[in-house]
Amino acid sequence: MKSIFRMGIPVVGKNYFPSNIQGLPTWYEVRISGDGHQSASNQLDIIVAMNAQTYQKDLLAVDAGGWLIYDSTWARSKLLDRSDITVIGIPFSKLCNERFEGVRSRILMKNIAYVGALVALLKIDLDIIKELLNETFASKKHLAASNLEAIMLGYNYVVENFTHPLPLTVKSLNKTKNHVIIDGNTAAGLACVYAGATVGAWYPITPSTSLMDSFQAFCNQLRKCEKTKKNNFCIIQAEDELAAIGMVLGASWNGARAFTPTSGPGISLMSEFIGFAYYSELPAVIFDIQRTGPSTGMPTRTQQCDLMICAFASHGDTKHPLLFPSNPEECFYMTLSAFDLADELQTPIFVMSDLDIGMNDWMCPDLQWNNKYQPKRGKVLNSEQLDAMEKYYRYLDVDGDGVTYRTLPGENAKGSFFTRGSGHNKFGGYTEDSQEYQDVVDRLLVKWETARKMMPEPIIDYSKYNKTAIISYGSSDGSSREALHKLKKQDYNYNYCCIKSFPFSESIKDFINKHEKIFVVEQNRDAQMRSLLMLDLEIDPVKLISILHYNGNPIYANFIIDEILKNDKKVVAA
Amino acid sequence: MSYIGKPKISHPKAAKNSIGLSKRDYEGVVSTLCAGCGHDSITAAIIQAVFELDIQPHELGKMSGIGCSSKTPAYFVSQSHGFNSVHGRMPSVTTGANAANRDLTYIGVSGDGDSLSIGMGQFAHVIRRNLNMTYIIENNGVYGLTKGQYSASADIGSKAKKGLANQQKPIDPVSMGIALGATFVARGFSGDKEQLVPLIKAAIRHKGFGLLDIISPCVTFNDNEESTKSYSHVRKFYHQVIDTDFVPPAEEIKAKYKKGEAMPIKLHDGSKIVFRRVDKQYDPTDRAAAYTYLRNSAKKQEVTTGLLYIDEECDDMHEIAQCSDRPLSKIPYEELVPGVEELAKIMNRFR
Numbered sequence: 001m002k003s004i005f006r007m008g009i010p011v012v013g014k015n016y017f018p019s020n021i022q023g024l025p026t027w028y029e030v031r032i033s034g035d036g037h038q039s040a041s042n043q044l045d046i047i048v049a050m051n052a053q054t055y056q057k058d059l060l061a062v063d064a065g066g067w068l069i070y071d072s073t074w075a076r077s078k079l080l081d082r083s084d085i086t087v088i089g090i091p092f093s094k095l096c097n098e099r100f101e102g103v104r105s106r107i108l109m110k111n112i113a114y115v116g117a118l119v120a121l122l123k124i125d126l127d128i129i130k131e132l133l134n135e136t137f138a139s140k141k142h143l144a145a146s147n148l149e150a151i152m153l154g155y156n157y158v159v160e161n162f163t164h165p166l167p168l169t170v171k172s173l174n175k176t177k178n179h180v181i182i183d184g185n186t187a188a189g190l191a192c193v194y195a196g197a198t199v200g201a202w203y204p205i206t207p208s209t210s211l212m213d214s215f216q217a218f219c220n221q222l223r224k225c226e227k228t229k230k231n232n233f234c235i236i237q238a239e240d241e242l243a244a245i246g247m248v249l250g251a252s253w254n255g256a257r258a259f260t261p262t263s264g265p266g267i268s269l270m271s272e273f274i275g276f277a278y279y280s281e282l283p284a285v286i287f288d289i290q291r292t293g294p295s296t297g298m299p300t301r302t303q304q305c306d307l308m309i310c311a312f313a314s315h316g317d318t319k320h321p322l323l324f325p326s327n328p329e330e331c332f333y334m335t336l337s338a339f340d341l342a343d344e345l346q347t348p349i350f351v352m353s354d355l356d357i358g359m360n361d362w363m364c365p366d367l368q369w370n371n372k373y374q375p376k377r378g379k380v381l382n383s384e385q386l387d388a389m390e391k392y393y394r395y396l397d398v399d400g401d402g403v404t405y406r407t408l409p410g411e412n413a414k415g416s417f418f419t420r421g422s423g424h425n426k427f428g429g430y431t432e433d434s435q436e437y438q439d440v441v442d443r444l445l446v447k448w449e450t451a452r453k454m455m456p457e458p459i460i461d462y463s464k465y466n467k468t469a470i471i472s473y474g475s476s477d478g479s480s481r482e483a484l485h486k487l488k489k490q491d492y493n494y495n496y497c498c499i500k501s502f503p504f505s506e507s508i509k510d511f512i513n514k515h516e517k518i519f520v521v522e523q524n525r526d527a528q529m530r531s532l533l534m535l536d537l538e539i540d541p542v543k544l545i546s547i548l549h550y551n552g553n554p555i556y557a558n559f560i561i562d563e564i565l566k567n568d569k570k571v572v573a574a
Numbered sequence: 575m576s577y578i579g580k581p582k583i584s585h586p587k588a589a590k591n592s593i594g595l596s597k598r599d600y601e602g603v604v605s606t607l608c609a610g611c612g613h614d615s616i617t618a619a620i621i622q623a624v625f626e627l628d629i630q631p632h633e634l635g636k637m638s639g640i641g642c643s644s645k646t647p648a649y650f651v652s653q654s655h656g657f658n659s660v661h662g663r664m665p666s667v668t669t670g671a672n673a674a675n676r677d678l679t680y681i682g683v684s685g686d687g688d689s690l691s692i693g694m695g696q697f698a699h700v701i702r703r704n705l706n707m708t709y710i711i712e713n714n715g716v717y718g719l720t721k722g723q724y725s726a727s728a729d730i731g732s733k734a735k736k737g738l739a740n741q742q743k744p745i746d747p748v749s750m751g752i753a754l755g756a757t758f759v760a761r762g763f764s765g766d767k768e769q770l771v772p773l774i775k776a777a778i779r780h781k782g783f784g785l786l787d788i789i790s791p792c793v794t795f796n797d798n799e800e801s802t803k804s805y806s807h808v809r810k811f812y813h814q815v816i817d818t819d820f821v822p823p824a825e826e827i828k829a830k831y832k833k834g835e836a837m838p839i840k841l842h843d844g845s846k847i848v849f850r851r852v853d854k855q856y857d858p859t860d861r862a863a864a865y866t867y868l869r870n871s872a873k874k875q876e877v878t879t880g881l882l883y884i885d886e887e888c889d890d891m892h893e894i895a896q897c898s899d900r901p902l903s904k905i906p907y908e909e910l911v912p913g914v915e916e917l918a919k920i921m922n923r924f925r
């Protein structure tokens with residue numbers, strides 16, 4: 001995949017793997033697209049079938065006119081023939097068994113040899129392959145040599161036995177300059193380092209684990225004190241998600257930037273503490289790398305199914321700001337926003353990623369940094385400011401924006417107050433007085449409206465001639481854009497709005513008001529974004545038509561196109 | 575307002591500690607617990623201990639969960655930050671707080687319901703981390719705020735104000751703490767302040783997890799004759815095995831002990847704990863022997879008190895994690911952010 005990327009051709013990879021340890025069959029899907037489309041595709045031109053037990057399924061998956069490459073060391077059943085595709089048999093096992101010693105090495109090399117076959121069949125640049133091998137095995141030169149040998153086995157077999165290349169080849173382009181291939185969890189973990197987060201607490205859960213792995217790896221490299229070699233960070237693997245969020249709140253109470261990565265089941269467990277943080281007004285950054293629910297669901301499959309639980313996590317009147325990154329690049333920048341917003345609004349902020357964004361390889365423009373960036377730490381009074389005050393009260397709305405002033409423990413006795421989830425008044429004292437209680441929860445609504453103005457704006461692609469529009473968000477963005485692109489070619493034109501955050505900004509309300517019909521594209525069964533739009537903006541439900549994909553695999557453009565055309569066949573080109 | 579502050583005027587001749595504060599400066603708001611509640615005696619002992627240790631009020635973090643016990647941090651040291659968290663989750667909040675700022679002193683106040691039922695998991699895991707904190711369990715064997723249900727520490731046969739005698743086996747936090755590897759384990763009685771104050775001081779100065787199980791009778795729901803957590807029972811079966819003195823860093827050990835009777839242990843800040851064995855069989859540095867002794871005395875319904883186990887050599891959470899000596903929350907952002915050039919280098923790894 002990297003060799004194709006280095007040929008300047010946009011390429012993305014998606015891993016389809018079971019929730020298991022022993023190593024059951026796994027599929028890795030590579031999409032090569034001159035147009036740069038990054039979302040899943042339901043079209044499979046070439047399948048390399050390396051697993052005998054999935055051979056039949058793989059054979060059926062190839063599109064008509066496509067190719068199936070398999071290990072022909074062992075004969076395959078004639079029952080499995082298909083006349084509408086080309087089957088290419090290459091004896092990978094035989095070739096490798098003759099050349100390499102040892103069971104392990106033979107199996108590993110078999111999985112390298114097929115790359116050689118693809119290089120010959122698709123006309124991939126062999127020099128780039130060599131360059132990548134030398135980089136990958138820079139410190140183990142003998143491995144570079146043996147891997148190349150395996151690649152050449154596959155390559156030469158194709159050259160000697162088949163007409164090559166195939167009618168379908170890759171052609172160098174210049175579309176990947178200043179781009180990287182990265183997954184969302186890696187980008188988010190890196191952003192936590194850049195945001196200045198020092199405390200990360202977590203409980204391992206698929207598909208969020210690699211986010212903390214990324215933070216740990218970057219911290220080991222970039223966050224050791226030069227003099228003492230000690231860690232300028234603290235990562236705590238908690239006993240469960242309840243403890244993980246508790247640790248985050250303890251750390252942020254003390255002024256550290258703290259975060260926890262998790263997935264749906266973790267959010268369920270954290271709910272009580274999330275309500276506590278909302279009411280006691282403590283910052284926290286929570287990454288929800290969504291996976292297929294409900295309950296344990298399908299842990300290694302993707303969905304956008306946690307909007308409702310995150311937006312309203314915990315009992316009582318609570319609501320929380322959400323961010324919706326669409327790809328790893330946005331995971332990076334939105335993580336920075338999340339830390340700033342959490343500090344400025346003194347409340348938990350959710351970064352709503354998912355398995356598709358978090359764990360799959362996407363092509364992104366190089367992540368950029370500005371050395372002038374300073375974290376926005378919000379309204380925190382230091383010791384001198386406290387000394388200058390006559391008296392300090394925690395929950396007084398001095399500025400009228402619903403955001404009150406915090407103090408940190410250890411600074412100044414004058415700033416001390418009691419952080420509590422029980423009823424409190426604007427002075428920070430315990431209360432059971434109706435009016436005093438209501439003053440505080442009403443002020444939290446003022447803060448909610450302040451949040452609305454601070455959240456990232458949607459991306460809107462607007463032409464005033466279109467009466468129909470599409471709304472999507474997060475990992476549904478890529479397929480929605482691809483669908484728009486393809487529909488346009490068929491003279492179906494729609495306006496587009498990609499939502500980036502909740503609570504929704506005025507611009508989303510305007511956008512919806514300007515259209516007669518809106519397709520809301522998302523990856524859950526119950527149309528959770530549609531519900532949120534109805535609740536938060538009081539949109540007429542009739543206007544919002546759901547396009548829902550929730551089988552656990554990522555949504556793809558042709559699905560959206562089919563669904564739209566089912567509903568909108570009579571649309572006249574603008 | 576539903577809470578009552580105490581007047582802060584103290585007698586001009588009231589004794590002051592070395593940082594110039596009187597005991598009044600360590601008081602909190604007026605307690606809303608029942609008159610005679612053991613918890614209020616513990617609050618008074620905490621005030622005495624932090625006063626004598628010269629702790630700056632704003633450098634103390636008061637942590638708690640939910641329950642009668644967890645209300646008490648409001649009743650001591652008003653000038654400290656307090657964190658009254660959710661039920662059974664004080665250990666995780668204190669872990670995070672300590673991770674961010676290791677320079678503060680943390681006193682967590684919990685109860686038998688908060689620690690031994692809903693919070694059992696967090697209680698066990700904070701011990702594993704050897705978090706540098708003082709963890710007080712105000713243990714009365716009963717749920718007070720919900721009006722008198724048995725807790726997990728109620729003894730078999732214990733009879734509360736209403737209902738039948740308890741038939742389930744109790745969980746003993748002290749035996750559990752010793753079994754789980756806690757590095758400082760003590761038991762006290764709310765009615766014995768003389769013993770309690772040095773224990774609290776030693777727990778605070780201990781570098782690592784200081785567990786203090788304090789039997790604290792509930793006068794409303796569990797102070798009848800049949801209850802093993804009643805004043806009368808504890809007084810009858812009170813069995814002190816180790817008497818403890820706390821000696822601050824600057825002071826010499828003045829009291830004279832007979833040879834073989836006293837055993838001083840130096841704490842990391844230079845202060846010392848001096849044990850005197852009331853029961854000569856007891857050795858507070860032998861984990862296995864301490865555990866066996868406690869199980870045997872529990873069979874006799876004895877309330878074994880004193881500093882029951884100490885290990886001053888274990889690494890705490892920060893040392894295990896090799897964290898910076900500076901509080902993480904105080905490290906300037908400039909030292910935390912890698913900058914433009916590093917990011918460019920990182921990007922090259924992803925092509």
